[in-house]
Amino acid sequence: MLRTFRIGGIHPPENKLSAGKKITALAVPTQVVIPLSQHIGAPAQAVVKKGDTVKVGTLLGKAGGFVSANIHSSVSGKVNKIDDALDASGYKRPAVYIDVEGDEWEEQIDRSETLNKVCNLSSKEIITKIAEAGIVGLGGATFPTQVKLTPPPGTNAEILIINAAECEPYLTADHSLMMEKGAEILTGITILMKAINVKKAVIGIESNKPDAISLFKHMIVHFEGIEIMPLKVQYPQGGEKQLIDAVIGTQVKSGALPISVGAVVQNTGTAFAVYEAVQKNKPLIERVVTVTGKNVANPSNFLVRIGTPISSLIAAAGGIPENTEKIIGGGPMMGKALVSTEIPVTKGSSGVLLISNKEAVRKPMRNCIRCSKCITVCPMGLNPTLLMNTSEFRNWDLAEKNYIVDCIECGSCSYTCPANRPLLDYIRLGKGKVMGIIRARKS
Amino acid sequence: MLLFAIIVLGGIGIVSSILLYLTSKKFEVYEDPLIAQVQEVLPAANCGGCGYPGCSGFASACVNAESLDDLLCPVGGREVMGKVAAILGKDAGTTEPMIAVVHCNGNCEARPRTNHYNGVNNCTIASALYGGETGCTYGCLGFGDCVTACTFGAILINPVTGLPEIDEDKCTSCGACVKACPKSLIELRKKGPKSRRIYVSCANKDKGGVARKACTNACIGCSKCEKECPFEAITITNNLAYIDYRKCRLCRKCVPICPTKAIHKLNFPPKKEAAAGSKETEKELI
Numbered sequence: 001m002l003r004t005f006r007i008g009g010i011h012p013p014e015n016k017l018s019a020g021k022k023i024t025a026l027a028v029p030t031q032v033v034i035p036l037s038q039h040i041g042a043p044a045q046a047v048v049k050k051g052d053t054v055k056v057g058t059l060l061g062k063a064g065g066f067v068s069a070n071i072h073s074s075v076s077g078k079v080n081k082i083d084d085a086l087d088a089s090g091y092k093r094p095a096v097y098i099d100v101e102g103d104e105w106e107e108q109i110d111r112s113e114t115l116n117k118v119c120n121l122s123s124k125e126i127i128t129k130i131a132e133a134g135i136v137g138l139g140g141a142t143f144p145t146q147v148k149l150t151p152p153p154g155t156n157a158e159i160l161i162i163n164a165a166e167c168e169p170y171l172t173a174d175h176s177l178m179m180e181k182g183a184e185i186l187t188g189i190t191i192l193m194k195a196i197n198v199k200k201a202v203i204g205i206e207s208n209k210p211d212a213i214s215l216f217k218h219m220i221v222h223f224e225g226i227e228i229m230p231l232k233v234q235y236p237q238g239g240e241k242q243l244i245d246a247v248i249g250t251q252v253k254s255g256a257l258p259i260s261v262g263a264v265v266q267n268t269g270t271a272f273a274v275y276e277a278v279q280k281n282k283p284l285i286e287r288v289v290t291v292t293g294k295n296v297a298n299p300s301n302f303l304v305r306i307g308t309p310i311s312s313l314i315a316a317a318g319g320i321p322e323n324t325e326k327i328i329g330g331g332p333m334m335g336k337a338l339v340s341t342e343i344p345v346t347k348g349s350s351g352v353l354l355i356s357n358k359e360a361v362r363k364p365m366r367n368c369i370r371c372s373k374c375i376t377v378c379p380m381g382l383n384p385t386l387l388m389n390t391s392e393f394r395n396w397d398l399a400e401k402n403y404i405v406d407c408i409e410c411g412s413c414s415y416t417c418p419a420n421r422p423l424l425d426y427i428r429l430g431k432g433k434v435m436g437i438i439r440a441r442k443s
Numbered sequence: 444m445l446l447f448a449i450i451v452l453g454g455i456g457i458v459s460s461i462l463l464y465l466t467s468k469k470f471e472v473y474e475d476p477l478i479a480q481v482q483e484v485l486p487a488a489n490c491g492g493c494g495y496p497g498c499s500g501f502a503s504a505c506v507n508a509e510s511l512d513d514l515l516c517p518v519g520g521r522e523v524m525g526k527v528a529a530i531l532g533k534d535a536g537t538t539e540p541m542i543a544v545v546h547c548n549g550n551c552e553a554r555p556r557t558n559h560y561n562g563v564n565n566c567t568i569a570s571a572l573y574g575g576e577t578g579c580t581y582g583c584l585g586f587g588d589c590v591t592a593c594t595f596g597a598i599l600i601n602p603v604t605g606l607p608e609i610d611e612d613k614c615t616s617c618g619a620c621v622k623a624c625p626k627s628l629i630e631l632r633k634k635g636p637k638s639r640r641i642y643v644s645c646a647n648k649d650k651g652g653v654a655r656k657a658c659t660n661a662c663i664g665c666s667k668c669e670k671e672c673p674f675e676a677i678t679i680t681n682n683l684a685y686i687d688y689r690k691c692r693l694c695r696k697c698v699p700i701c702p703t704k705a706i707h708k709l710n711f712p713p714k715k716e717a718a719a720g721s722k723e724t725e726k727e728l729i
Contacts, residue, residue: 084649084653086574089573090572090573090574090580091573091574091580092574092580092649326561336572336573337561339557339558339573339574340557340558361561362561362562365563422562422563422568425562425563425565425568426563426568428568428571429567429568429571432571
């Protein structure tokens with residue numbers, strides 16, 4: 001019997017159309033737009049100005065605080081302007097526009113393909129290198145990695161959990177990366193283990209990727225302390241707390257961090273980025289993005305430079321099919337519809353999903369029939385229907401008492417609701433309000 | 444047997460009533476009878492527009508205040524305040540009546556849609572998700588959070604323009620809509636003599652070109668009005684003009700000069716408009 005997290009969860013159709021497709025490097029566009037805020041936390045402060053010449057890997061923005069990340073140029077060329085640009089958040093935020101000229105890389109970056117397994121750096125040096133490279137959690141949450149690797153005083157990491165679940169339907173970016181860069185990912189995991197000083201790492205992977213599981217089973221014998229654990233396919237297994245529960249069988253308390261149970265969770269994509277940053281001095285300037293959809297001519301996994309407009313990814317996958325209604329940045333469950341195809345790829349873009357008018361329409365909302373399906377599927381053990389009502393009627397006290405801030409916004413409740421109630425929409429609203437109230441109370 | 448029951452029950456009744464009487468005397472809380480009187484004349488809308496928790500809160504504030512200068516029931520207005528002043532034997536306050544004003548004129552024609560929103564009809568939810576259905580990320584979303592918030596039915600979304608409109612007679616300037624709007628588009632401004640007022644009907648802080656591209660009615664921050672204003676009532680911050688209603692003397696010079704017609708004037712008599720600019724009319728208006 002395969003393990004999974006113990007409460008809630010759903011199993012939507014997997015639709016992994018681009019599984020098994022090789023990663024193709026996408027051509028460098030003529031202009032890139034690199035947002036200065038691609039992560040959770042303070043935006044980076046621009047250190048270049050209009051007219052500056054930059055190379056691939058040149059620092060464009062310096063981290064604007066402890067919870068922030070450096071931003072590097074993904075192309076070589078000239079800075080056209082620093083101006084507001086529409087990004088996946090749906091709002092205009094500061095970004096660096098670069099006109100591409102040639103493809104010149106910073107000298108310290110090692111561009112060879114050779115595997116460099118040995119890392120003699122200390123934990124501190126590794127974390128510094130990761131911070132310099134601007135690495136953030138590539139699973140989608142984009143939390144700065146160096147912060148996660150620096151446990152608060154008094155806590156001790158015991159196990160590193162690698163998230164290879166990729167529980168979102170359609171997405172195959174991590175899966176394809178595992179098939180092609182397995183040794184690099186495993187080296188990255190070893191480096192991460194050294195950084196947080198643990199002896200054990202477990203790769204949690206869903207059983208719908210048998211090829212990756214068997215490949216890794218062969219490979220991990222060459223690496224010390226790494227295990228691979230196939231998990232039952234269940235959404236949202238990639239959620240941090242869900243994965244911890246699935247892998248080590250311990251639940252993280254409400255409001256507590258994973259480190260409270262001695263676990264640090266990192267994504268496979270992040271492990272690969274860490275390998276490249278530490279062993280090859282390469283900052284985070286490109287990532288794997290899945291472009292997919294039932295009507296897309298050629299669903300693919302692309303290696304894309306950060307700042308490339310989504311439109312060129314779609315063009316490479318065969319263009320926008322007729323009757324496309326929505327283009328979603330990310331997966332179908334947690335992704336967000338994009339308002340323009342000129343929005344650039346950022347560190348957190350894991351996929352681009354094109355869905356047709358038949359699938360995209362939200363059905364009209366009806367009254368709650370008290371079936372409690374949402375309560376059954378909620379992986380955090382919350383009461384979504386109650387939380388939606390507290391939000392709708394602005395009863396923030398009651399919302400807080402019912403742990404609205406624990407919601408991970410996975411959307412299982414909205415997905416399962418037979419009355420098509422927009423549960424998550426309202427819960428997200430209430431969560432934001434309550435978090436604001438809690439913050440105001442603390443300060 | 445019957446007599447016994449009557450004696451016992453009657454006895455219990457008498458003893459309890461004495462106890463109740465004594466307790467109520469002992470723990471009596473004195474309340475100024477004026478508070479109840481004032482509360483009677485208040486509209487009992489409990490809207491909180493006065494800044495106090497409901498009408499009873501406002502009534503006790505009125506009774507305890509030295510003068511009624513800073514106190515105004517926005518719902519009842521001057522009339523009710525006059526009654527309150529009569530009860531309390533104080534002078535009625537001089538607080539000026541205010542009215543809600545919407546700083547957006549991005550109607551369907553001026554502000555073409557760039558995408559279609561398919562979520563919950565709620566401005567707060569939509570604005571948490573993204574900038575909106577048009578190129579302007581500052582403008583009205585049109586799902587009517589302000590309409591829901593208004594307990595007086597003073598705001599309605601005009602189906603033609605898709606924008607909220609405020610009914611001057613019904614608006615009590617309670618400020619509920621100001622709090623409800625996630626884009627902070629509604630402001631309480633001085634109602635002005637004969638409800639005449641001038642304001643900038645835009646909230647777009649983008650640069651001129653960008654703003655104009657998104658909406659033809661947008662303020663482009665050209666600062667023509669700032670230069671034209673003889674009373675220094677207009678300031679431009681972040682490419683957006685703002686008319687300070689405390690300084691504005693309603694001369695209307697800024698209105699025709701605005702290249703995008705973002706400055707609106709309300710309730711001015713149309714005939715006099717032709718003569719606007721001549722000193723006589725100005726004086727009359729002031």
